Amino acid sequence: MSLMHTSFTRRRAAALTVTALAVALAATGCGDGDSSAPALPGKPGAGADGVIAQSVYDAAPVASDADIPAGSTMAEIRKRGYLNIGGSLDAPLLAQQNPVTGTIEGFDADMAKLLAKYIIGKPEVKTTTIGTQTREALLQAKSVDVVFQTYTITPQRATQIAFAGPYLTSGLAVAVRKDDTSIKSVKDLAGKNVIVGANTPAVTALPTAAPGSKQIAFGTDPQAVQALLQKRGDAYVQDFTLLASDAKSNPGMKVVGEPFTTEAYGIGLNREDAQFKEFVNNWLKKIQADGTWAKVWEGTLGSVVEGGKPTPPAIGSVEGS
Structure with missing residues (x-):
């Protein structure tokens, strides 16, 4: 995400007083998607008020045992029982903590839960709120498994960490x-x-x-x-x-319409773990092919966009990915 976008996000966060209260009460949050409402007619991925339907989680793929070798990062996450992600709590339709339920909702948040389900068999995540200036350090130290935070893929950043994806195109x-x-x-x-x-x-x-x-x-x-x-x-x-x-x-x-310029977002990973990057990229390909990605879009960002759902970006199509 650009510095301009980051500054606007901060202004927006200051205005969201209810959400700010929820953030003050909990620096981290867990979400499993269980509170999603039933799907609404005409919106296959939509529940109530921009929350994706529980049926999307229910139908989402789970990795086979053969896809998770002993000693791998994926095996460690499966044994732990939750995916540790770095992200935000104050970005509507991307990753915002619901002040009533405490769950974190939005495109980034739901993608993280679906990756957790693919690894563990259930959408269990622990979200650590992070600033844009600390993302690389946390990934390098393995303090988080992944970062989902509208993380723009750039060649310079790719010298410090790895990117799976891109998984979303903005602009x-x-x-x-x-x-x-x-x-x-x-x-x-x-x-x-x-x-x-x-x-x-x-x-x-x-x-x-x-x-x-x-x-x-x-x-x-x-x-x-x-x-x-x-x-x-x-x-x-x-x-x-x-x-x-x-x-x-x-x-x-x-x-x-769709964005008319391109800014590609990737999933931040530790740069030394090529096996985990390949695993996450294979998961992205699966959820693009089976329609899960489109349903998450329709239930979150797509709920305020007039027009059809976009084509998901090709994996590895951006320099640095």
């Missing part, structure tokens, strides 16, 4: 007001008044992606969202995962 995307049906993708922004964050990648990307668009810049994400809702611009262009979180908190807006 700049478009948000509009809920009742707007005229804008369906960035191509429809030509000649429009477009809200952007000052000094964000949108400033330089829009002239090429939407020729003739006029930019209206705001210093913070909350200011930009308010401007969109108050009709001071036709659309808001920002990082996809941030817009999805905004749409979760603001029912008057929605995300349209």
